[in-house]
Amino acid sequence: MKLLEDRIISEGRVKPGDVLKVDSFINHRMDIQLFNEMGREWKRIFDGVPINKILTIEASGIGIAAIAAQYFNASVVFAKKTRTINLDGELYVSSVESFTHQCTYSVVVSKKFIVPSDNILIIDDFLANGSAVTALMDIIGQAGASLAGVGIAIEKGYMPGGRLLRDMGIRVESLAIIDSMDPVSGNITFRRN
Amino acid sequence: MKLLEDRIISEGRVKPGDVLKVDSFINHRMDIQLFNEMGREWKRIFDGVPINKILTIEASGIGIAAIAAQYFNASVVFAKKTRTINLDGELYVSSVESFTHQCTYSVVVSKKFIVPSDNILIIDDFLANGSAVTALMDIIGQAGASLAGVGIAIEKGYMPGGRLLRDMGIRVESLAIIDSMDPVSGNITFRRN
Numbered sequence: 001m002k003l004l005e006d007r008i009i010s011e012g013r014v015k016p017g018d019v020l021k022v023d024s025f026i027n028h029r030m031d032i033q034l035f036n037e038m039g040r041e042w043k044r045i046f047d048g049v050p051i052n053k054i055l056t057i058e059a060s061g062i063g064i065a066a067i068a069a070q071y072f073n074a075s076v077v078f079a080k081k082t083r084t085i086n087l088d089g090e091l092y093v094s095s096v097e098s099f100t101h102q103c104t105y106s107v108v109v110s111k112k113f114i115v116p117s118d119n120i121l122i123i124d125d126f127l128a129n130g131s132a133v134t135a136l137m138d139i140i141g142q143a144g145a146s147l148a149g150v151g152i153a154i155e156k157g158y159m160p161g162g163r164l165l166r167d168m169g170i171r172v173e174s175l176a177i178i179d180s181m182d183p184v185s186g187n188i189t190f191r192r193n
Numbered sequence: 194m195k196l197l198e199d200r201i202i203s204e205g206r207v208k209p210g211d212v213l214k215v216d217s218f219i220n221h222r223m224d225i226q227l228f229n230e231m232g233r234e235w236k237r238i239f240d241g242v243p244i245n246k247i248l249t250i251e252a253s254g255i256g257i258a259a260i261a262a263q264y265f266n267a268s269v270v271f272a273k274k275t276r277t278i279n280l281d282g283e284l285y286v287s288s289v290e291s292f293t294h295q296c297t298y299s300v301v302v303s304k305k306f307i308v309p310s311d312n313i314l315i316i317d318d319f320l321a322n323g324s325a326v327t328a329l330m331d332i333i334g335q336a337g338a339s340l341a342g343v344g345i346a347i348e349k350g351y352m353p354g355g356r357l358l359r360d361m362g363i364r365v366e367s368l369a370i371i372d373s374m375d376p377v378s379g380n381i382t383f384r385r386n
Contacts, residue, residue, distance in 0.1 A: 023303060023306075024305065024306070028270065028271065028273065028302075028303055028306060029268055029269070029270045029303075029305075029306045030255075030259060030262075030268065030269045030270070030271070031268060032259055032262045032263060032267075032268065032269060035259065036263075058251065058252035058255075059251035059252040059255060059271065059273070062223075062251075062252060062255040062256050062259070063255050063256065063258075063259040063269065063271075065256075066223060066225055066228065066255070066256040066259045066260055067259055067260070067263075069223075069225045070225055070229075074225075075222055075223065075224060075225065076222070076223045076225060076256065077221065077222045077223070078221065078223070078252065078256075080221065080252070109221075110216060110221055110222075112217065112222075113216075113217070113221060113222045
């Protein structure tokens, strides 16, 4: 998606440790107009696929998923990273190894909010190792629901997550796939089909 | 806002410990259509007030703020609850006492994303003690920006936050104000003007 790639080129900053900072438009300040274009693009890509629910994970996925849901007429469920007193006992639980935070944490979804008849689109801001997506897939599997596909804003194409998921037959649609990025020069190259 | 009050009556559940669970439409599953009506209502209420930015706090505020931003043509910044390696050093920091989680945590906003010329609407899902809102106001003050008002989905009117803020001259617009709720009967009464 050229709009997103252009924005990554103009505002993204490559940092040591394989970090791409996109906090000025994706995951701290959120550009809602851009999110709308991303939602429209996923709708175009997944046109005709029955999707009634979007599943994402707090916190960065929530805004993108909320805006995208408008194009699918879907509700959104976000997996929570910690068990709070506001969550009942009836939970699906899985675990995520976070690349960003360099730790492992649990994610939970109330059993009430995913049911076997759901056709679910997973949406998240980044795909690297695929740990967050596979945790959400695990939860969808526990619920006996169906996975319609995965919509990612920015995929690190040189990391194993995308291949791992596609080799499993999962439809992964990333709006920008980075093939390489260099913290010294700041250069970012995108995958071309 | 009758639509929200009706939804609280039909789906909200009052739990011991002064907890109102609205996880089926607000803060776990998100009803995006309802969020749109809430955004439209805040726009009606704040019509004519110059607002260029919405500030909220992760995680439950993000979806509401993202949808509401469409009615204000504003960007959204969400305060983060922990310092991550993806945030630069240049941060505004404040602290929140969480009623829900019964702890104190820090919230941070990158200095890049709030500037003195900003007219900011704070949006959050709940107002009880007002600790989250006052932390966000603290950050707005540190940045030298202006606070245009506060939009809250559900205010616990019997808790001190709303009065505290209004007594400071802050314009607080809560779409539903609960005057009492009873975990035994499940009864909820709303404030009438």
